[in-house]
Amino acid sequence: MVIAELHRPKNVKTLPNVLSKEETFKLIDLITNIKHKTLLALIYSSGLRISEAINMKIIDSDSQRMLIHVKNAKGKKDRYTLLSTKVLVLLKEYYTIYKPKTFLFEGQYGEQYSSRSAQSVLHKSAKKAGITKQITLHTLRHSFATHLLENGSDLRYIQDLLGHSSPKITMIYTRQQHIIEKHYQSIRYAANIFIFVLHN
Template sequence: MIAEMQIRNYSPRTIGSYVSSLIQVSQYYQLSPEHISLEQFKDYLTHRINEDKISNATINQAIGAWRILQCDILHRNWKAFQVKRPRIEKKIPRVLSQAQILSLLDTVSNLKHYALLSLAYATGMRRNEILHLQLKDIDSARNMILVSQGKGHKQRQIPIHNSTLGILREYYKKYRPAKFLFEGYKPGVPYSASSFRNILYKAAKRACITRKVTPHLLRHSFATHMLEKGLNLKRLQLLLGHNTMKTTSVYLHVADMSSANVPDLLNTDKDTQNGK
């Protein structure tokens, strides 16, 4: 099964999650996965939903692993083993104001931590993308960052302003990372996700921000603030690396567009129509 997912170019994280899902259901019944029936699999999911309160994402992950097992490994007809995915909950992203984030950054005295959090907010990159960003991925001559570890192994370029580049240069001169932009104590090994979360949690606490602040919250805030600054939705979609505009459009429900320039269609004044 691992080989099948590697051929499909699944990320190591996805492979690990799918394998773990099947191991858990196998251990639950003390049976090899190929001997577990459709009804047993459904009963297992029901148990996890009621007892462990698992999320829709975890359910979808288990169903995805189940489908690969049945169709690609055991070559069975999916209709005989199909499990319908749960309905997607449409949630509006939680965000911080720009003032809150700047206040949070002001509490960070460690240069490495400051560079990490500043880059996360200034670019809207995903946590995994930042932690696997390599030195060679930063094109300072063109003010661009190549995201080579994007979701689904999709690459994209993100512009980076001189202010953020200046922070990264100052950080590099002091820490001299070997391969990845942000590394732990061991050279050549990327900074850990738990360390990222911890420094963000502590910074938020010092800034007296009571809500839970995560790396993804910085990404949501970036997207919302970009819309509020006038960036068009298509451009934002490309920066965030979303497959569809529909995914990006959720930020329209969060952004404060009250200051946007909305034309008066009933005003026949030529100068107004021409934007003068």
């Protein structure tokens, strides 16, 4: 058999694990350390990658326009994403206590906060919240996108917030089962109204 004729198996595209809104809020609420709470709340509410969060400087948050300026992100691109009013309150409280000098989130000795430490915080809080799903810090970013989609946000808008280079990457969130079910429910609802109108 000629090797070139062998068919390569297609790459299996698995859907990312996503937390429900209730799970996300519980996970963050159970964190008592203000630095840890602020970091995870910011990652979720702004849809940040962990590298983007720990590279943030103090000047990157714009409380006037309620935006986060993500600089030199993946693909060496800048973008703006959302700054939640609740996270702004956390940021102000955190800053008053810790007074970071260079990076927004710093370690014990003023060095850049590590992704390993943030991952440890996530897992401890998830265990405390009774969450058994296999999650990472990136799960918070996936959850952010999914929750926006559930609330009816336009896919292109979500793409811009996440900094995806192609809409095909963002499209993966439309394959989540609960998104599909919600979409079909709206179709069935519209169809039922149409049938009702035809018979009256």
